[in-house]
Amino acid sequence: xxxxxxxxxxxxxxxxxxxxxxxxxxxxxxxxxxxxxxxxxxxxxxxxxxxxxxxxxxxxxxxxxxxxxxxxxxxxxxxxxxxxxxxxxxxxxxxxxxxxxxxxxxxxxxxxxxxxxxxxxxxxxxxxxxxxxxxxxxxxxxxxxxxxxxxxxxxxxxxxxxxxxxxxxxxxxxxxxxxxxxxxxxxxxxxxxxxxxxxxxxxxxxxxxxxxxxxxxxxxxxxxxxxxxxxxxxxxxxxxxxxxxxxxxxxxxxxxxxxxxxxxxxxxxxxxxxxxxxxxxxxxxxxxxxxxxxxxxxxxxxxxxxxxxxxxxxxxxxxxxxxxxxxxxxxxxxxxxxxxxxxxxxxxxxxxxxxxxxxxxxxxxxxxxxxxxxxxxxxxxx
Numbered sequence: 001x002x003x004x005x006x007x008x009x010x011x012x013x014x015x016x017x018x019x020x021x022x023x024x025x026x027x028x029x030x031x032x033x034x035x036x037x038x039x040x041x042x043x044x045x046x047x048x049x050x051x052x053x054x055x056x057x058x059x060x061x062x063x064x065x066x067x068x069x070x071x072x073x074x075x076x077x078x079x080x081x082x083x084x085x086x087x088x089x090x091x092x093x094x095x096x097x098x099x100x101x102x103x104x105x106x107x108x109x110x111x112x113x114x115x116x117x118x119x120x121x122x123x124x125x126x127x128x129x130x131x132x133x134x135x136x137x138x139x140x141x142x143x144x145x146x147x148x149x150x151x152x153x154x155x156x157x158x159x160x161x162x163x164x165x166x167x168x169x170x171x172x173x174x175x176x177x178x179x180x181x182x183x184x185x186x187x188x189x190x191x192x193x194x195x196x197x198x199x200x201x202x203x204x205x206x207x208x209x210x211x212x213x214x215x216x217x218x219x220x221x222x223x224x225x226x227x228x229x230x231x232x233x234x235x236x237x238x239x240x241x242x243x244x245x246x247x248x249x250x251x252x253x254x255x256x257x258x259x260x261x262x263x264x265x266x267x268x269x270x271x272x273x274x275x276x277x278x279x280x281x282x283x284x285x286x287x288x289x290x291x292x293x294x295x296x297x298x299x300x301x302x303x304x305x306x307x308x309x310x311x312x313x314x315x316x317x318x319x320x321x322x323x324x325x326x327x328x329x330x331x332x333x334x335x336x337x338x339x340x341x342x343x344x345x346x347x348x349x350x351x352x353x354x355x356x357x358x359x360x361x362x363x364x365x366x367x368x369x370x371x372x373x374x375x376x377x378x379x380x381x382x
Contacts (some may be wrong), residue, residue: 001041003064005056005271007049007071009233009264019046021236021291026070028301033288040281049075056084065273069115073106073265074343076115080108081201085269087112089283093235097290099310101336105265115267116286117308121233122328123163123261126217127247131226133247139167139197139259142252146206146229153216153228154201156209158353159197159262159344160229163251166260166335168194175338177378179347185283188371195360195367198320202361231264232325235304248320250327260335261328265308342378351377 008022023044030042047055049072056079059065067077069085073269079085088094092115095103102117127135132150136142146152149267155161165171173187183191201207208225210216216228221241229251230238238246251259268286270279288294295307298320306314306325316323342349356374365373 001043002285003043003045003066003356004068004070004172005052005059005066006044006046007052007069007075008046009049009072011272025302025304029289029294029298031198031284032294032297036288037281037284050127053079053082053084054091057082060084060272063273066271067274067278068285069269070266071115071369072344073115073267074100074345076106076267076269077108077343079269079321080112080114080146084272085114086272087114088116090279093287094254094290097292097309097311099308100261100310101333102265104336104340104371106267115269116290117265117267118289119266119295119305120308120329121231121264121266121305122325122332123160123251123263124230124232124324124328125227125249125251125317126220126230126234126238127227127249128220128223128225128242129245129247130368132221132247135227135247136252138252139164139251139254142227143201143204143207146201146204150206150227151225152204152207153219153225154207154209154356155216155229156211156353157213158357160213162330162335162338163229163259163261164197165191165194167252167254167257168197169254169257170194171260171335171338173375174211174378175341176340177375178338180378180379180381182315183375188375191371191374192367195370198357198360199363199367202363212379232304232306232321232328233264235321236302246325250324250331253331258331258334262335263306263328263332266305317334344382348380348382 006022034040052071090113098117103113108113125135136145169190173191175182176183217234219225220228251261253259270282290309292309292312295309296312299307303319303321306329314322314326316326352374356370360370
Protein backbone atom coordinates (compact mmCIF):
# COMPACT_ATOMS: atom_id res chain seq x y z
CA UNK A 1 0.00 0.00 0.00
CA UNK A 2 1.22 3.46 -0.94
CA UNK A 3 -0.33 6.44 0.81
CA UNK A 4 -0.27 9.60 -1.33
CA UNK A 5 -1.14 13.02 0.10
CA UNK A 6 -2.33 15.48 -2.54
CA UNK A 7 -2.26 19.24 -2.05
CA UNK A 8 -4.99 20.86 -4.14
CA UNK A 9 -4.83 24.56 -4.86
CA UNK A 10 -8.11 25.94 -3.55
CA UNK A 11 -8.23 29.35 -1.90
CA UNK A 12 -10.80 28.42 0.71
CA UNK A 13 -11.90 24.85 1.35
CA UNK A 14 -11.43 21.93 -1.01
CA UNK A 15 -14.51 21.85 -3.24
CA UNK A 16 -16.09 18.52 -4.16
CA UNK A 17 -15.75 19.50 -7.82
CA UNK A 18 -12.01 20.06 -7.48
CA UNK A 19 -11.54 16.88 -5.44
CA UNK A 20 -13.35 14.76 -8.02
CA UNK A 21 -11.25 16.26 -10.80
CA UNK A 22 -7.95 15.47 -9.05
CA UNK A 23 -9.01 11.91 -8.24
CA UNK A 24 -10.00 11.38 -11.86
CA UNK A 25 -6.66 12.67 -13.15
CA UNK A 26 -4.51 10.75 -10.70
CA UNK A 27 -6.46 7.53 -11.27
CA UNK A 28 -5.32 7.57 -14.91
CA UNK A 29 -1.70 7.48 -13.77
CA UNK A 30 -2.27 4.79 -11.14
CA UNK A 31 -4.25 2.63 -13.58
CA UNK A 32 -1.32 2.44 -15.96
CA UNK A 33 1.23 1.95 -13.16
CA UNK A 34 -0.72 -1.04 -11.82
CA UNK A 35 -0.38 -2.76 -15.16
CA UNK A 36 3.29 -3.13 -14.25
CA UNK A 37 2.71 -3.59 -10.50
CA UNK A 38 -0.75 -5.20 -10.17
CA UNK A 39 -0.37 -5.88 -6.45
CA UNK A 40 0.21 -2.25 -5.51
CA UNK A 41 -2.67 -0.40 -3.86
CA UNK A 42 -2.65 3.39 -3.73
CA UNK A 43 -4.66 5.44 -1.25
CA UNK A 44 -5.19 9.15 -1.95
CA UNK A 45 -5.91 11.82 0.66
CA UNK A 46 -6.68 15.30 -0.64
CA UNK A 47 -6.11 18.54 1.27
CA UNK A 48 -6.28 22.23 0.37
CA UNK A 49 -2.68 23.13 -0.36
CA UNK A 50 -2.69 25.87 2.26
CA UNK A 51 -3.56 23.28 4.93
CA UNK A 52 -1.29 20.50 3.68
CA UNK A 53 1.64 21.31 5.98
CA UNK A 54 -0.54 21.25 9.11
CA UNK A 55 -2.14 17.92 8.17
CA UNK A 56 1.23 16.33 7.42
CA UNK A 57 2.65 17.55 10.74
CA UNK A 58 -0.19 15.81 12.58
CA UNK A 59 0.29 12.56 10.67
CA UNK A 60 4.08 12.74 10.92
CA UNK A 61 3.96 13.01 14.72
CA UNK A 62 1.94 9.78 14.76
CA UNK A 63 4.34 8.06 12.37
CA UNK A 64 1.62 7.93 9.71
CA UNK A 65 3.06 10.32 7.16
CA UNK A 66 2.54 9.68 3.45
CA UNK A 67 4.85 7.76 1.16
CA UNK A 68 4.44 10.40 -1.56
CA UNK A 69 3.22 13.99 -1.65
CA UNK A 70 1.80 15.41 -4.87
CA UNK A 71 1.76 19.17 -4.55
CA UNK A 72 2.96 22.48 -5.98
CA UNK A 73 6.65 23.19 -6.27
CA UNK A 74 6.56 26.03 -3.73
CA UNK A 75 4.62 23.84 -1.31
CA UNK A 76 7.23 21.08 -1.66
CA UNK A 77 9.99 23.59 -0.87
CA UNK A 78 8.16 24.57 2.30
CA UNK A 79 7.64 20.92 3.31
CA UNK A 80 11.33 20.13 2.81
CA UNK A 81 12.32 23.12 4.93
CA UNK A 82 9.95 21.91 7.66
CA UNK A 83 11.40 18.38 7.56
CA UNK A 84 8.12 16.84 6.38
CA UNK A 85 9.51 15.35 3.16
CA UNK A 86 12.88 13.89 2.24
CA UNK A 87 15.03 15.39 -0.52
CA UNK A 88 14.91 13.64 -3.87
CA UNK A 89 17.86 11.44 -4.81
CA UNK A 90 19.31 13.12 -7.90
CA UNK A 91 19.87 10.11 -10.12
CA UNK A 92 20.93 10.70 -13.74
CA UNK A 93 17.65 9.13 -14.91
CA UNK A 94 15.45 11.51 -12.94
CA UNK A 95 17.65 14.51 -13.69
CA UNK A 96 17.48 14.00 -17.45
CA UNK A 97 13.68 13.76 -17.27
CA UNK A 98 13.34 17.36 -16.10
CA UNK A 99 14.69 20.67 -17.33
CA UNK A 100 17.32 22.48 -15.21
CA UNK A 101 14.95 25.48 -14.92
CA UNK A 102 12.22 23.38 -13.29
CA UNK A 103 14.69 21.63 -10.99
CA UNK A 104 16.00 25.02 -9.84
CA UNK A 105 12.48 25.99 -8.77
CA UNK A 106 12.50 23.13 -6.23
CA UNK A 107 16.17 23.29 -5.22
CA UNK A 108 17.03 24.84 -1.85
CA UNK A 109 20.19 26.72 -0.89
CA UNK A 110 21.82 23.46 0.23
CA UNK A 111 21.34 22.04 -3.26
CA UNK A 112 18.61 19.60 -2.19
CA UNK A 113 15.67 18.99 -4.54
CA UNK A 114 12.29 19.04 -2.79
CA UNK A 115 10.41 17.01 -5.38
CA UNK A 116 10.53 15.56 -8.86
CA UNK A 117 8.87 17.89 -11.40
CA UNK A 118 5.91 16.07 -12.93
CA UNK A 119 3.58 18.47 -14.75
CA UNK A 120 3.25 22.17 -15.51
CA UNK A 121 0.01 24.16 -15.48
CA UNK A 122 0.64 27.15 -17.79
CA UNK A 123 -0.99 30.51 -17.10
CA UNK A 124 -3.23 31.43 -20.02
CA UNK A 125 -6.08 33.65 -21.14
CA UNK A 126 -9.61 32.20 -21.08
CA UNK A 127 -12.56 33.88 -22.73
CA UNK A 128 -16.21 33.42 -23.66
CA UNK A 129 -16.50 33.17 -27.44
CA UNK A 130 -20.09 34.43 -27.28
CA UNK A 131 -18.87 37.77 -25.95
CA UNK A 132 -15.43 38.01 -27.58
CA UNK A 133 -14.75 36.67 -31.05
CA UNK A 134 -10.96 37.06 -31.03
CA UNK A 135 -8.76 37.48 -27.91
CA UNK A 136 -6.40 40.46 -27.62
CA UNK A 137 -2.76 39.72 -28.37
CA UNK A 138 -1.27 42.81 -26.68
CA UNK A 139 -1.81 44.63 -23.39
CA UNK A 140 -2.83 47.77 -25.26
CA UNK A 141 -5.30 45.63 -27.17
CA UNK A 142 -6.64 44.27 -23.88
CA UNK A 143 -7.49 47.79 -22.66
CA UNK A 144 -8.96 48.63 -26.06
CA UNK A 145 -11.15 45.53 -25.79
CA UNK A 146 -12.31 46.68 -22.37
CA UNK A 147 -12.98 50.22 -23.61
CA UNK A 148 -15.16 48.72 -26.35
CA UNK A 149 -17.46 47.27 -23.69
CA UNK A 150 -16.02 43.79 -23.10
CA UNK A 151 -15.68 42.85 -19.41
CA UNK A 152 -12.12 41.87 -18.44
CA UNK A 153 -10.98 40.23 -15.19
CA UNK A 154 -7.55 40.16 -13.54
CA UNK A 155 -6.46 38.77 -10.17
CA UNK A 156 -5.16 41.09 -7.44
CA UNK A 157 -2.64 38.51 -6.21
CA UNK A 158 0.90 39.57 -7.03
CA UNK A 159 1.98 36.23 -8.51
CA UNK A 160 -1.11 36.22 -10.71
CA UNK A 161 -0.18 39.68 -12.05
CA UNK A 162 3.51 39.07 -12.68
CA UNK A 163 2.70 38.05 -16.25
CA UNK A 164 1.94 41.69 -17.03
CA UNK A 165 5.37 42.76 -15.70
CA UNK A 166 7.13 40.77 -18.39
CA UNK A 167 5.27 42.68 -21.08
CA UNK A 168 7.11 45.84 -19.97
CA UNK A 169 10.52 44.20 -19.64
CA UNK A 170 10.30 44.51 -15.84
CA UNK A 171 11.32 40.94 -14.95
CA UNK A 172 15.13 41.54 -14.95
CA UNK A 173 14.70 44.45 -12.52
CA UNK A 174 12.43 42.43 -10.22
CA UNK A 175 14.86 39.52 -10.33
CA UNK A 176 17.84 41.76 -9.53
CA UNK A 177 16.03 43.23 -6.52
CA UNK A 178 14.97 39.77 -5.28
CA UNK A 179 18.63 38.71 -5.40
CA UNK A 180 19.63 41.75 -3.32
CA UNK A 181 20.99 43.91 -6.14
CA UNK A 182 19.98 47.42 -7.19
CA UNK A 183 18.12 47.51 -10.52
CA UNK A 184 19.64 49.73 -13.19
CA UNK A 185 17.96 53.03 -14.16
CA UNK A 186 16.47 51.32 -17.23
CA UNK A 187 15.13 48.47 -15.11
CA UNK A 188 13.57 50.97 -12.70
CA UNK A 189 11.89 52.73 -15.62
CA UNK A 190 10.48 49.42 -16.84
CA UNK A 191 9.02 48.67 -13.40
CA UNK A 192 7.46 52.16 -13.34
CA UNK A 193 5.91 51.52 -16.76
CA UNK A 194 4.38 48.32 -15.40
CA UNK A 195 2.78 50.13 -12.46
CA UNK A 196 1.55 52.89 -14.76
CA UNK A 197 -0.24 50.30 -16.91
CA UNK A 198 -1.76 48.59 -13.86
CA UNK A 199 -3.22 51.91 -12.69
CA UNK A 200 -4.54 52.63 -16.18
CA UNK A 201 -6.17 49.20 -16.21
CA UNK A 202 -7.75 49.68 -12.78
CA UNK A 203 -9.24 52.98 -13.99
CA UNK A 204 -11.10 51.22 -16.81
CA UNK A 205 -14.78 50.74 -16.07
CA UNK A 206 -14.87 47.27 -17.63
CA UNK A 207 -11.68 45.94 -15.98
CA UNK A 208 -12.31 44.18 -12.68
CA UNK A 209 -9.56 43.13 -10.27
CA UNK A 210 -10.72 40.19 -8.15
CA UNK A 211 -9.17 38.75 -4.98
CA UNK A 212 -8.31 35.33 -6.40
CA UNK A 213 -8.05 33.19 -9.49
CA UNK A 214 -11.03 31.15 -8.30
CA UNK A 215 -13.19 34.27 -8.31
CA UNK A 216 -12.18 34.94 -11.91
CA UNK A 217 -13.04 31.40 -12.96
CA UNK A 218 -16.48 31.56 -11.37
CA UNK A 219 -17.21 34.94 -12.96
CA UNK A 220 -16.22 33.72 -16.41
CA UNK A 221 -18.27 30.56 -15.95
CA UNK A 222 -21.45 32.46 -15.11
CA UNK A 223 -20.98 35.03 -17.85
CA UNK A 224 -20.26 38.16 -15.81
CA UNK A 225 -16.75 38.40 -17.32
CA UNK A 226 -15.79 37.79 -20.94
CA UNK A 227 -11.97 37.52 -20.61
CA UNK A 228 -9.79 36.48 -17.65
CA UNK A 229 -6.30 35.27 -16.93
CA UNK A 230 -6.54 31.60 -16.00
CA UNK A 231 -4.55 28.46 -15.25
CA UNK A 232 -4.65 25.45 -17.54
CA UNK A 233 -5.53 23.46 -14.42
CA UNK A 234 -8.93 25.16 -14.50
CA UNK A 235 -9.77 24.24 -18.08
CA UNK A 236 -11.73 21.08 -17.23
CA UNK A 237 -13.91 23.02 -14.79
CA UNK A 238 -14.45 25.82 -17.32
CA UNK A 239 -15.27 23.34 -20.09
CA UNK A 240 -18.08 22.00 -17.94
CA UNK A 241 -19.49 25.51 -17.58
CA UNK A 242 -18.92 26.96 -21.05
CA UNK A 243 -18.64 23.91 -23.28
CA UNK A 244 -17.76 24.86 -26.87
CA UNK A 245 -17.95 28.56 -26.00
CA UNK A 246 -14.68 28.42 -24.02
CA UNK A 247 -11.78 30.08 -25.82
CA UNK A 248 -8.14 29.65 -24.76
CA UNK A 249 -5.16 31.71 -25.90
CA UNK A 250 -1.70 32.82 -24.73
CA UNK A 251 -1.59 35.89 -22.51
CA UNK A 252 -1.14 39.22 -24.34
CA UNK A 253 2.38 40.52 -24.88
CA UNK A 254 3.77 44.03 -24.65
CA UNK A 255 5.00 46.20 -27.49
CA UNK A 256 8.63 45.08 -27.24
CA UNK A 257 8.56 42.30 -24.65
CA UNK A 258 6.75 39.01 -24.12
CA UNK A 259 4.47 38.54 -21.15
CA UNK A 260 5.81 36.38 -18.31
CA UNK A 261 3.22 33.78 -17.25
CA UNK A 262 3.64 32.17 -13.85
CA UNK A 263 3.31 28.53 -14.86
CA UNK A 264 2.40 26.41 -11.87
CA UNK A 265 4.73 23.46 -11.27
CA UNK A 266 3.51 20.29 -9.58
CA UNK A 267 5.90 17.72 -8.18
CA UNK A 268 6.05 14.35 -6.46
CA UNK A 269 7.92 14.50 -3.14
CA UNK A 270 9.04 11.67 -0.88
CA UNK A 271 7.40 11.24 2.52
CA UNK A 272 9.46 10.40 5.60
CA UNK A 273 7.61 7.44 7.14
CA UNK A 274 7.98 4.83 4.38
CA UNK A 275 9.36 1.35 4.84
CA UNK A 276 12.21 0.31 2.56
CA UNK A 277 9.75 -1.49 0.28
CA UNK A 278 7.41 1.52 0.18
CA UNK A 279 10.28 3.89 -0.60
CA UNK A 280 11.45 1.65 -3.44
CA UNK A 281 7.92 1.46 -4.86
CA UNK A 282 7.50 5.25 -4.48
CA UNK A 283 10.64 5.81 -6.54
CA UNK A 284 9.37 3.32 -9.13
CA UNK A 285 6.13 5.31 -9.39
CA UNK A 286 8.07 8.56 -9.81
CA UNK A 287 10.30 7.06 -12.52
CA UNK A 288 7.22 5.70 -14.28
CA UNK A 289 5.41 9.04 -14.04
CA UNK A 290 8.17 11.09 -15.69
CA UNK A 291 8.81 8.67 -18.54
CA UNK A 292 8.28 10.26 -21.98
CA UNK A 293 5.56 7.84 -23.11
CA UNK A 294 3.52 8.24 -19.92
CA UNK A 295 3.95 12.01 -19.87
CA UNK A 296 2.87 12.38 -23.49
CA UNK A 297 -0.18 10.16 -23.07
CA UNK A 298 -1.21 11.92 -19.87
CA UNK A 299 -0.93 15.32 -21.59
CA UNK A 300 -3.00 14.30 -24.62
CA UNK A 301 -5.64 12.59 -22.47
CA UNK A 302 -6.36 15.73 -20.44
CA UNK A 303 -5.34 18.75 -22.59
CA UNK A 304 -4.93 20.61 -19.29
CA UNK A 305 -1.19 20.68 -18.61
CA UNK A 306 2.26 20.19 -20.09
CA UNK A 307 4.76 17.45 -19.21
CA UNK A 308 7.77 18.39 -17.10
CA UNK A 309 9.91 16.05 -19.16
CA UNK A 310 11.61 18.26 -21.80
CA UNK A 311 12.05 15.33 -24.19
CA UNK A 312 8.31 14.90 -24.79
CA UNK A 313 7.13 16.23 -28.15
CA UNK A 314 3.80 18.07 -28.11
CA UNK A 315 1.65 17.95 -31.28
CA UNK A 316 0.67 21.62 -31.21
CA UNK A 317 -0.87 21.41 -34.69
CA UNK A 318 -3.57 19.12 -33.32
CA UNK A 319 -4.90 21.49 -30.65
CA UNK A 320 -5.05 25.26 -30.18
CA UNK A 321 -5.03 24.65 -26.42
CA UNK A 322 -1.77 22.70 -26.61
CA UNK A 323 -0.32 25.44 -28.81
CA UNK A 324 -1.31 28.11 -26.28
CA UNK A 325 0.25 26.13 -23.41
CA UNK A 326 3.51 25.61 -25.30
CA UNK A 327 3.67 29.33 -26.06
CA UNK A 328 3.06 30.10 -22.37
CA UNK A 329 6.00 27.87 -21.47
CA UNK A 330 8.20 29.77 -23.91
CA UNK A 331 6.98 33.16 -22.65
CA UNK A 332 7.80 32.19 -19.06
CA UNK A 333 11.45 31.33 -19.54
CA UNK A 334 12.67 34.79 -18.62
CA UNK A 335 10.94 34.62 -15.23
CA UNK A 336 12.28 31.25 -14.03
CA UNK A 337 14.99 32.79 -11.81
CA UNK A 338 12.46 35.10 -10.16
CA UNK A 339 10.10 32.19 -9.46
CA UNK A 340 12.97 30.14 -8.06
CA UNK A 341 13.85 32.90 -5.59
CA UNK A 342 10.40 34.22 -4.60
CA UNK A 343 8.06 31.42 -3.55
CA UNK A 344 4.36 31.83 -2.90
CA UNK A 345 4.87 31.71 0.89
CA UNK A 346 7.75 34.23 0.82
CA UNK A 347 7.03 36.95 3.40
CA UNK A 348 8.35 39.57 0.99
CA UNK A 349 5.60 38.65 -1.44
CA UNK A 350 2.91 39.20 1.18
CA UNK A 351 4.37 42.59 2.02
CA UNK A 352 4.47 43.53 -1.66
CA UNK A 353 0.76 42.72 -1.94
CA UNK A 354 -0.28 44.84 1.04
CA UNK A 355 2.24 47.70 0.77
CA UNK A 356 2.55 48.07 -3.00
CA UNK A 357 0.15 46.20 -5.27
CA UNK A 358 -3.12 46.92 -3.48
CA UNK A 359 -2.41 50.66 -3.04
CA UNK A 360 -1.36 50.89 -6.70
CA UNK A 361 -4.56 49.24 -7.92
CA UNK A 362 -6.69 51.52 -5.74
CA UNK A 363 -4.85 54.61 -6.97
CA UNK A 364 -3.34 55.34 -3.54
CA UNK A 365 0.32 54.95 -4.55
CA UNK A 366 1.99 56.62 -7.51
CA UNK A 367 4.19 54.50 -9.83
CA UNK A 368 7.43 56.30 -8.86
CA UNK A 369 7.00 55.64 -5.15
CA UNK A 370 5.62 52.16 -5.80
CA UNK A 371 8.76 51.29 -7.75
CA UNK A 372 11.12 52.33 -4.95
CA UNK A 373 9.00 50.65 -2.28
CA UNK A 374 8.84 47.40 -4.26
CA UNK A 375 12.60 47.33 -4.80
CA UNK A 376 13.26 48.00 -1.11
CA UNK A 377 10.99 45.13 -0.05
CA UNK A 378 12.41 42.62 -2.53
CA UNK A 379 16.02 43.46 -1.55
CA UNK A 380 15.42 42.51 2.07
CA UNK A 381 16.82 39.13 3.16
CA UNK A 382 14.33 36.29 3.16
